[in-house]
Amino acid sequence: MKNVALRIAAQEDPEGETITASFDDADLALLQQYCASLDRLRETALLQNGLSPMTGLSWTSAGMALTGKPYSNAELHELLHVLRPVLLANEAASYENASGLLGRRFKNKNLSKHLKAIRFIFDRGELASYMQVTIGDQKLFDDSILRLWLNGVQYHTDAEKAAAWAQIEKSLTTENARALVMNQLHGKVSALFRLEQLVKFVLDEKSGPTPPAVAV
Known part of the structure; x- marks a missing residue:
């Protein structure tokens, strides 16, 4: 059993408050497994070369144009393989389980807000706070578009979802769809590392007169 104390410092309360929680060996x-998965993530080619979100969005006479840093299928497949243990909710040390564990153990309103802010990025990406684009009823800057792609043509091969993704590609063009996919994956990765910062506070925290501070 490890007892952990953290100081939560919010913008409206720079002095913050100290919160405590107990974590058992499990x-x-x-x-620790979550952090180990993120260490592997750092070693992927796309992370080593600088994983980039979408770099441009414009409308032309041909329709919407999304631009992003090019990447190979091999780089994409490596990234997806390494992401599985943290991306899929039913994995033991997934983002879902790590985030849920922190929320349950600390039971603090300000920390819960911080976790929800990270989850928003994980679920919707980094652009969803500023804008949204839809094709029919399908939001583009949303977790549902990435799940459609993953379940249709990547992690699973659901025929209905594959057909729906084919329609998205037809509407966007393959190049635009690739830029969109990487943009949403960038949001996932960003959220994973934001959560890791908090996880490492828990794992590395040492007893002392001043608990480590977490800005929320």
Whole structure:
């Protein structure tokens, strides 16, 4: 059992408050596994070369144009393979389980807000706070578009979802769809690393007169 104290510092309350939680061996093993998965993520080619979100969005006479840093299928497949343990909710040390564990153990309103802000990025990406584009009823800057792609043509081969994704590609063009996919994956990766910062506070926290501070 490990007892952890963190100081939560919010913009409206720079002094913050100290919150405490207890983590058993199983909890710590889950968090350590989460960090180990992110260490592997850092070693992927796309991360080593600088994973980039979408760099431009414009409308032309041919329709919407999304631009992003080019990447190979091999780089994409490596990234997806390494992301599986943290991306898929039913994996033992997934983002879902690590985030849920922190929320349950600390039970603090300000920390919960911080976790929800990270989840928003994980679920919708980094652009969803500023804009949204839809094709029919399908939001583009949303977790549902990435799940459609993953379940239709990547992690699974659901025929209905594959057909729906084919329609998205037809509407956007393949190049635009590739830029969109990488943009949403960038949001996932960004959220994973934001959560890791908090996980490492828990794993690395040492007892002392001043608990480590977390800005929320």
